[in-house]
Amino acid sequence: VIGIMGIEMAGGVYCPLSPRDPQHRLYALTQQTQSRLVLLHHLTKVKFYLNIVVLDIDSILNISNMDNKVNNNCFSSVKVKGKEIAYIIFTSGSTGTPKAVQVRHKNFIDCIHSFIYINLFNKNDTVIQIARCSFDIHVQEILGTLLAGGTLVMLHQGGNIDFDYLAKVFENKQITYITAVPSILHIFFTSIQQNKNMKAVKYLRSLCGGGE
Known part of the structure; x- marks a missing residue:
């Protein structure tokens, strides 16, 4: 949850990868999305090749010397536009190669608003x-x-x-x-x-x- 929120608040694009997938599929998906960074933890470290840049979220959460000047009421000053990509989801690949589906911020927000509207x-x-x-x-x-x-x-x-x-x-x-x-x-x-x-x-x- 922290990882997803951090990516979105930083203006990045979230693309989930399942640790259940074989290593070669995970590698192919990171190459297809041209991911600059893979966020992982101690249970998923072994799933990625050495030539992929990774960041261990456990090491971030354990940092004790965090800047106490951080404004907790305004975590991010990054502004995103509705037309920008919020996240990418891959199809199952049952008919061939998995396809990347790009979901924009406006699409996602409109979807959530519609659910709230109908209660x-x-x-x-x-x-x-x-x-x-x-x-x-x-x-x-x-x-x-x-x-x-x-x-x-x-x-x-x-x-x-x-x-x-x-x-x-x-x-x-x-x-x-x-x-x-x-x-x-x-x-x-x-x-x-x-x-x-x-x-x-x-x-x-x-x-x-x-x-x-």
């Missing part, structure tokens, strides 16, 4: 982050929630398919909004119904399903 989610919602980073819906879950002023809940690794854990998160964090593909929604709601645990979703007020 799909709003500043009072608590949103759970389900999608993998290789699917563009994760940008809506993360940045869309924060732009709307809502509360974002992140899962531990593999938590989106651990349905007992997911049910506990729903109840304990009082989740009010979720967006996911139909297969995940079907399995999750079947699971809580079979376990007679419908109270897990008693706070849920809005649901969005799509994809596949």
